[in-house]
Structure formats: C-alpha cells, structure tokens
Amino acid sequence: MSSQPNHPTLLIPGPIEFDDAVLHSMSHYSESHVGAPFVATFGETLSMLRKLFQTTDPSSQPFVISGSGTLGWDLVAANLAEPGDDVLVLHTGYFADSFADCFETYGAKATQLKAPIGSRPQLPEIEKALKEKKYKLLTVTHVDTSTGVLSELKALSELVHRVSPETLVIVDGVCSVGCEEIEFDKWQLDGVITASQKAIGCPAGLSISMFSGRAVKTFQARKTPPGSYFASFKNWLPIMQNYEAKKASYFATPSPQLIHALHTSLTQILSKPLAERFATHKATSQKIKKAVTDLGLKQLASDPADQANGMTAIYLPETVKAPELLPNLLKKGVIFAGGLHKEIAAKYIRFGHMGVSVTDSKRDDIDRAIQALQNGLSEAGYQKA
Amino acid sequence: MSSQPNHPTLLIPGPIEFDDAVLHSMSHYSESHVGAPFVATFGETLSMLRKLFQTTDPSSQPFVISGSGTLGWDLVAANLAEPGDDVLVLHTGYFADSFADCFETYGAKATQLKAPIGSRPQLPEIEKALKEKKYKLLTVTHVDTSTGVLSELKALSELVHRVSPETLVIVDGVCSVGCEEIEFDKWQLDGVITASQKAIGCPAGLSISMFSGRAVKTFQARKTPPGSYFASFKNWLPIMQNYEAKKASYFATPSPQLIHALHTSLTQILSKPLAERFATHKATSQKIKKAVTDLGLKQLASDPADQANGMTAIYLPETVKAPELLPNLLKKGVIFAGGLHKEIAAKYIRFGHMGVSVTDSKRDDIDRAIQALQNGLSEAGYQKA
Ligand SMILES: Cc1ncc(COP(=O)(O)O)c(C=O)c1O
Ligand SMILES: Cc1ncc(COP(=O)(O)O)c(C=O)c1O
Numbered sequence: 001m002s003s004q005p006n007h008p009t010l011l012i013p014g015p016i017e018f019d020d021a022v023l024h025s026m027s028h029y030s031e032s033h034v035g036a037p038f039v040a041t042f043g044e045t046l047s048m049l050r051k052l053f054q055t056t057d058p059s060s061q062p063f064v065i066s067g068s069g070t071l072g073w074d075l076v077a078a079n080l081a082e083p084g085d086d087v088l089v090l091h092t093g094y095f096a097d098s099f100a101d102c103f104e105t106y107g108a109k110a111t112q113l114k115a116p117i118g119s120r121p122q123l124p125e126i127e128k129a130l131k132e133k134k135y136k137l138l139t140v141t142h143v144d145t146s147t148g149v150l151s152e153l154k155a156l157s158e159l160v161h162r163v164s165p166e167t168l169v170i171v172d173g174v175c176s177v178g179c180e181e182i183e184f185d186k187w188q189l190d191g192v193i194t195a196s197q198k199a200i201g202c203p204a205g206l207s208i209s210m211f212s213g214r215a216v217k218t219f220q221a222r223k224t225p226p227g228s229y230f231a232s233f234k235n236w237l238p239i240m241q242n243y244e245a246k247k248a249s250y251f252a253t254p255s256p257q258l259i260h261a262l263h264t265s266l267t268q269i270l271s272k273p274l275a276e277r278f279a280t281h282k283a284t285s286q287k288i289k290k291a292v293t294d295l296g297l298k299q300l301a302s303d304p305a306d307q308a309n310g311m312t313a314i315y316l317p318e319t320v321k322a323p324e325l326l327p328n329l330l331k332k333g334v335i336f337a338g339g340l341h342k343e344i345a346a347k348y349i350r351f352g353h354m355g356v357s358v359t360d361s362k363r364d365d366i367d368r369a370i371q372a373l374q375n376g377l378s379e380a381g382y383q384k385a
Numbered sequence: 386m387s388s389q390p391n392h393p394t395l396l397i398p399g400p401i402e403f404d405d406a407v408l409h410s411m412s413h414y415s416e417s418h419v420g421a422p423f424v425a426t427f428g429e430t431l432s433m434l435r436k437l438f439q440t441t442d443p444s445s446q447p448f449v450i451s452g453s454g455t456l457g458w459d460l461v462a463a464n465l466a467e468p469g470d471d472v473l474v475l476h477t478g479y480f481a482d483s484f485a486d487c488f489e490t491y492g493a494k495a496t497q498l499k500a501p502i503g504s505r506p507q508l509p510e511i512e513k514a515l516k517e518k519k520y521k522l523l524t525v526t527h528v529d530t531s532t533g534v535l536s537e538l539k540a541l542s543e544l545v546h547r548v549s550p551e552t553l554v555i556v557d558g559v560c561s562v563g564c565e566e567i568e569f570d571k572w573q574l575d576g577v578i579t580a581s582q583k584a585i586g587c588p589a590g591l592s593i594s595m596f597s598g599r600a601v602k603t604f605q606a607r608k609t610p611p612g613s614y615f616a617s618f619k620n621w622l623p624i625m626q627n628y629e630a631k632k633a634s635y636f637a638t639p640s641p642q643l644i645h646a647l648h649t650s651l652t653q654i655l656s657k658p659l660a661e662r663f664a665t666h667k668a669t670s671q672k673i674k675k676a677v678t679d680l681g682l683k684q685l686a687s688d689p690a691d692q693a694n695g696m697t698a699i700y701l702p703e704t705v706k707a708p709e710l711l712p713n714l715l716k717k718g719v720i721f722a723g724g725l726h727k728e729i730a731a732k733y734i735r736f737g738h739m740g741v742s743v744t745d746s747k748r749d750d751i752d753r754a755i756q757a758l759q760n761g762l763s764e765a766g767y768q769k770a
Contacts, residue, residue, distance in 0.1 A: 004414040015638065018415050026411040026588070026642060029389040030403050032720055033589070066453050066590045067615060070637035074615045102614040197638060203411070204418070205451045205590045205640035228613055229487040230452060230459045252455035253582060255590035256400065257411060258643075335417055 008330055009365045012337035013145045013175055013311040013352035014198035017365065019268065022202055025260040034248035038256050041263050042243040048266040049210060052177070052200075053192060054274070055184040059213025063240050064206055064262065066255050069174035071207035071231055072193025073102040076137070076170055078228035079219045080191070083107030085136040088129055088167075092120045093341050094146035095172060099139055106227040108136070117341060118300040118313075120144075120151050123159055130164040136218075137168045142176035142192075146340040147300045148313035148350065150180065157187045168215055174198060177208070178269065179281040179310035179354045190215040196258065199281075199310055201355040202265040205258045277359060278309070284358045284366055285309040288351065291370045295377065296384035300341075300348060310354040313339075315347060320380045322349055328379060332372040393715055394750045397722035398530045398560055398696040398737035399583035402750065404653065407587055410645040419633035423641050426648050427628045433651040434595060437562070437585075438577060439659070440569040444598025448625050449591055449647065451640050454559035456592035456616055457578025458487040461522070461555055463613035464604045465576070468492030470521040473514055473552075477505045478726050479531035480557060484524055491612040493521070502726060503685040503698075505529075505536050508544055515549040521603075522553045527561035527577075531725040532685045533698035533735065535565065542572045553600055559583060562593070563654065564666040564695035564739045575600040581643065584666075584695050586740040587650040590643045662744060663694070669743045669751055670694040673736065676755045680762065681769035685726075685733060695739040698724075700732060705765045707734055713764060717757040 003020045010017050031038040042064075049062040065071060081087055081103060089100045091114040100110035113121045113129055130138070138160055140151050157169045168190040173182060178199030182192060190212040197204035219226075219233045226232040235251045242249040269277065289307060292299060292314055300313040316322060322338050326349065329336055337352065339345035351373070357365035388405045395402050416423040427449070434447040450456060466472055466488060474485045476499040485495035498506045498514055515523070523545055525536050542554045553575040558567060563584030567577060575597040582589035604611075604618045611617040620636045627634040654662065674692060677684060677699050685698040701707060707723050711734065714721055722737065724730035736758070742750035 004412075007414045010415045010417060012417055015415050015418065015641065023412040023414075023642075027389075027408040029392045029408075030395045030400050030588075032395060032397055032722070033400065035720065066451055067456075068451050068637045068639075071452075071615045074613065077614065105610065105612070105614040105617070195638065197640075203415075203640060203642040204638045205643050225490065227490070228459065228615075229462065229490040230456045230613075231615060232490070252453045253400065253580065253589045254453075255582075255588060255643075257408075257588040258590050258640075335420065337417070 008333050008335050009357065009368065010335050011352050011357060011365065011369050012335060013350050014354070015204050016198060016201060016352060016355045017357050018201060018203060019265070019356050019360070021268070022261050022265045025264040026203065026257045028257060028260045031256045033253050033256060034250055039243060039246055039248050042254065042259050043246045045259055045263045045266060046240060046244045048270055049208065051270050052266060053182060053184040053210040054186070055210060057185050057213060059216065060184065061211045061216050061237065061240065063209045063236060064259065065236060066205060066258070067207035068204060069193065069195030069207065072174070072209050073099050074228050074231035075193060075207070075209060075233070076191055077103045077106040077108060078231050079226045079233040080168060080215055081106060081108035081136055082222055082224050084109065086111065086133055088113060088135040088138045090121045090126065090138065090140045090151065091115065092141050092144035092147055092149045092151065093117070095141050095144060099172060117344060118147055118149060118302050120149050120306055123155060126156070127159055127163050130160065130167065135164065135167045137170050139170045139172060141172045142180060143308040143310060145175040145311065148308045148311050149301045149306050150308040153182070153189065154187050157189060161188055168218060175308070175310065179278070180308070181278045184210055196262055199354040200262070200265055202262045203258065205255060206262060280359055281309045281354065284353055285312070288312050288353055288366065288370065295374065310352065312351045312353070314349055314351065316349060317377070317382045320377060320382050322346060325349065325376050325380055328376045329372050332376065334369045334372040393718050393720050394742065394753065395720050396737050396742060396750065396754050397720060398735050399739070400589050401583060401586060401737060401740045402742050403586060403588060404650070404741050404745070406653070407646050407650045410649040411588065411642045413642060413645045416641045418638050418641060419635060424628060424631055424633050427639065427644050428631045430644055430648045430651060431625060431629045433655055434593065436655050437651060438567060438569040438595040439571070440595060442570050442598065444601065445569065446596045446601050446622065446625065448594045448596070448621060449644065450621060451590060451643070452592035453589060454578065454580030454592065457559070457580070457594050458484050459613050459616035460578060460592070460594060460618070461576055462488045462491040462493060463616050464611050464618040465553060465600055466491060466493035466521055467607055467609050469494065471496065471518055473498060473520040473523045475506045475511065475523065475525045475536065476500065477526050477529035477532055477534045477536065478502070480526050480529060484557060502729060503532055503534060503687050505534050505691055508540060511541070512544055512548050515545065515552065520549065520552045522555050524555045524557060526557040527565060528693040528695060530560040530696065533693045533696050534686045534691050535693040538567070538574065539572050542574060546573055553603060560693070560695065564663070565693070566663045569595055581647060584739040585647070585650055587647045588643065590640060591647060665744055666694045666739065669738055670697070673697050673738055673751065673755065680759065695737065697736045697738070699734055699736060701734060702762070702767045705762060705767050707731060710734065710761050710765055713761045714757050717761065719754045719757040
C-alpha cells in the first residue's frame, strides 16, 4: 500500500496523509533556484495550478511562496486593500476572525457578518450589507475548518457582481482547493488563497494562490505601496511571471524540494478529470456523514447543503470527552482533531477526509477511521439513544 | 559517497549540497502539527538552535517560520522598528539595499552607510554616524553574499554598546550562520536572522532567527502594533515558547517535513564542536583563495581580513565572459553562481563553499571545483599573466 513505515493515519483537516511519490520528490538533490532545471519545474507547477483552479484567462496570476495558508491573508490584505478601505468578512468560524485581524494589521477596516455556529451568512443579509457600504473586498471561507461549513461560491459571487460589481471576491480556500469544486473563471472569482498541506496533498510550507487580472489591476492602481515586504505583489509578481516563462529571476529563495513535491502532487491530481476527484470526495463524505448520523451523532453544519466534502465536524455525545476519546482513537491507529471554534471547542471533534485517504482505492483509511470511531464511542460507554 | 543520483555539484552561495540523511528526513510520514511527536521534534529543534547560536541566556528567543531568509527582514522591520524610527544599515552590497527597502515598507527610516565594492564601512565612520543621530537599530550583513565580504561583529557590537548603548545590533546572518563564528551572548547581539538553505544545510523554506531578551522587550514596549501579520512576534512568540516547552499551540501550520530536515542537520552540526566546524570552513576557504590567487585572479574582497569563509567572489579575467564560463563549468559537473552586485554583475562569479561539500571528508566537491575552474579558464583562452 505505502512504503511509509507503519504509523497512525492522519485524518485531521490538514496536514493530511501524503502519497509516497510526493514525499520522495522532496529528496531531490539540491538545485540552484535560478538554474534551468528548477526554473522549468517551478514554471510547470505554476501552469498546472491554472488547471487546478480551472482558469484559462491569461490575466489570472498564480503565486507559490514559502510560507503557509496564513501568508495568503497577508497577500490579500497587504496588496489588495489599502489603509482605510472597507472589507466585508463573511464569518463562519475561527478563520474569519484571524483574516479580519490580518486586514486590521494592514490598516483596512474589516466588518464581519456573522452567522450562528454551524451556519453561514445568507445571501439576503449579504446583499443588505453590500448595499449599506462600499466594500473594496468581500472575503468568504470556502470551507471553514473550525466548523466544517461549506459556503456556496457561485451564487455568492453572482450576488456581489450584481449588487456591488466593484467589490473583489476573495476566497479562503485553504481547506477546499483540491477537494471542492472551484471554477475560478466561470464564477468570476478575484482571489483564492490556499496552502499545500490540505487537499492538494503536498507537505506544509507553501502559500498557494490565484488572483484575477482584475485583482492584479487593483494592486497596480494602489495609491500607497504594499504594506508587506515578504508578501508584496510588487516583489513577487515579476518573479512568478518569469518562472512561468522559464526565465530565471530572484526576489527570495523558493524551496526547490517543496516545489518538487507540489509538482508531483499536482501531476497526480491532474492525471484524472477534476470532476471525478470532487465526486469521489463527495461520495466518501456522504458515506462518513451517514455513518455519523447512524451513530446518532449530529454535525456542527446542520443543513446538508452547508456540509463540506473534505471534513466533518461532529458533536460528541454529552457523556464522551474529547481528551479521552482522541487518545483512544490514536491507540486504534487514527488521528482526529479536537474542536477549534472557541465557544464550543471541547464539545466536538473533526474528521478530515481529503486527498489520498479518499482517492487512493488501495487505502482503507476511511473505513478504519469509521470503525475506530464506532468502537471508541462504545468503549466510552456511549450507546445510540 | 552519496545515495543521491549523479548530479552537478551545487557550489553557489546557497542553496548548497545536502546530506542524504537530511534529504531523507523530509520523507517522514505525515504528522499533526499539534501532536506530541512533532511538538517534541520542533521543540528540540528550537533548543538546538540555541547551541548553534551559542546562547545560554534563557531570555534569548529562537524562531523557525516557513518562509526564507527574506522573511527575517520582515521580522526585524515589522516588530523591532516602529514607523518613524531611524535605522542605520551598514551597506556592503545587494542585500543591504533590500533590507533598507524592507524597513521603509514598515515605515522606519533607513540610513545606509556605504562602502566601496569589496569593502565594508569602517568603525570610525560607524562611530561618527552613531553619534550624529539616535538609531533604534543598526544592521550589518555578516557575509554579503553579493561580494563575499565578511563583517567583523565583535568589535562592531562593542562599538555600538559603547557609543550608542540603546541601539539594537541586528545581524543578517543568512550567508554566515553555520560557517562563520557567531557568539550570540558574548558579542551581545540582539538579533541574527538566517535561512535554512545555506551553511545550516537544510533545504530552503525556513526563516530561522534568534533574538535577545532585550529585542523581545523592545517589541513588548511598542507603542504601535506590529506591521505584519504573518511575521508578527505577537502571533509567533507564544507559539515558539510553547513548542520549546513541548506544548501544542497554533498560529499558522509549520512544515513538519522541513522541521525534520532541520532537526537532522542541526543534530549533525552539533555532533562535533562548533569551533572545529568553523576551522574546517576557514581552512577550505584559505585553500580556495590560494588557488584563486595562484590563477592570477582577484577577489572582490581585497583585504584578507574581510574575506568570508563560506564563499569566494572572484573577478573574471577581462577576456573571459561568465555566460560562457559558467555553462562550461556545468558541463564539468560544477555549478557556480554569476555576479549579483548590480554595478559589476557581469564581471565576476561566486563560488560557495559551505556545509557538507566542506565538512564531509568523503566528498571531493571542492577539489573538483578548483580543477574545473582551472580547466574552464584555460579552455576560455586565459593564461596567468
Ligand atoms: C480555512 C483556513 N484558512 C486559513 C488557514 C491558515 O493556514 P495555515 O495554517 O497553513 O497557515 C487554515 C489552516 O488550517 C484554514 O483551515
Ligand atoms: C545575506 C543575505 N541576506 C538575505 C538573503 C535573502 O534570503 P532568501 O533568499 O532565503 O530569502 C540572502 C539570500 O541569498 C542573503 O544572502
């Protein structure tokens, strides 16, 4: 199945389990970051990202920068917002608070539109908010990793384009890119930021993003210089364009080893139709959610239409405590994550189901995890009411 | 010698050749960034950095963040300087211009003290500058990778502490940590920022730094919030302290694979006395510099006291062009770097000699490189005058 030594299966909402070939590409011998072989590898990687995001518009711009998902927030806040700009942050949990904090760091004014835990702001409220004030950007967490809530991007973007056409539509896709359908061009998105370690299936260490030509123009029209140095479009834009054109240039040293791993994971992902990948994630997610319901448990995301396909956030029975259940699951060879939403962190657990654990039919990770959960709960004295 | 496939030997001033064991540690199976095994690995890595920087003062604070050397500038400029603060940047080449640019991004006023190419600002000038204005920080590039100039830190820091004791002494050690002597405590340094891919011998992708208790206090006494989100001490300080105390916590996902590689490279480095490591780098550097002189060639750093021990920047003979010589050296299996200092980039090449190419006695990288340089020059028609 895997040449990796026996180890507990990592089923948290990122980092995820990695394919052997991806891990091994990181042992690539050292290359110059400006030498022709690596420049070609990096250039191909950037071009493959266009396919992953389903964009053929040549004005779209991919970025891959050493960092993590969080750095994507800095990219947005330091380059697309200017001090004093208003930004509307749709809040579905933990990550919107942090993104708002990031905007404030760079001087933008973040207004949060909050929904009850397990839900998401509804289109009519969003429409109302957009009509009340002129927002430079709207941000949405595609999958909120703290609640397992999935936001609907297509209708949202249509709404924004209709009601407030100058507002840029920015997606936090850290927990969605690679497992949820995203049609960058068709849905008229302006920015999707993500990270390597989740559904893309490449070890942590990379901030990965795609911005529209309109977003790049917004950057170019800034009246003030970008608010960050390391996360500056001014510094990175020419570098990304050069790598993709297979020309050497330098701002800060990229990681050849991580880029090789990303090249391998993207090659694997793109070797099959993306629609198939998303359908597989959806089918596996349905199976998990059915098992959870059969166990008599509830999810944070109560409406099935709001449920993510790459993770499930599950309320624990009142009598079962996460600090006892999770170590018992670990003994059974499965790692789940605890709760993250501040208000209810102790009351739920999170099961990540992205990448090879889902798509590699030679793996039995998901079945073992469901089994472990069933046994773990019954060993904790839980019986379905 | 190495289980890596046959490949041209990378002898640029970073990235460098990597040891097999370091590369293989990156294939580690996936772990949770907040699980006990990885928390222990990261914690040990941070503690080992204290040894590498030769600091035993418990108030010193190591940071390891996904990024690169450049991110270290943001750490300094966004956390230790406040908008309007004056900063004195000692200029020995390319990297001081960028560091100054980074300070300006975050609103600090950078004054550059420049030296002729191949030299460094002298102590009396620095003393004069420090007496003229109150500087919050002074920065020095320990080894300027664009010129091969080594700065003397001990006497510099003594001067700053004598003349302007409130000024923080900040070292850009991207091209020196791991190959040049640095005594963080004894020399009373306040910050040394570096990257993984040079003399530390770990693949690119990590910003690595050490700050003094005094620097942390300066941060804590800020009147304005830090200027960066991803590079904020506010966000990272508790995380680094928790990891080192073997406690799980989260701000942004670190890279378990890269941290494993760093853990391996630091373990290797610390398995021998540091003084021996520095002496080996010095001896090899002397041998290379003698070979260069024997060839009748000059270095950018004309004064032997100013010559770095991990790289050599070599003026080409007038008749030899880098765009012809470097590809010929590649054919001979050796990769050198071209010039980087804007004013004279075409006139010189750079030979990096750090890490396993120098310390692993089973490797013949350096001898082959010297031989290739001799042959390449003679094939280009050059004869010593
Ligand atoms: C939705 C979302 N946004 C942003 C982040 C931050 O990414 P990282 O931890 O890679 O910095 C995460 C991480 O889990 C996330 O799930
Ligand atoms: C002296 C010096 N400072 C800073 C940097 C920037 O580091 P990085 O390229 O890893 O971002 C370099 C890179 O070569 C360097 O040599």
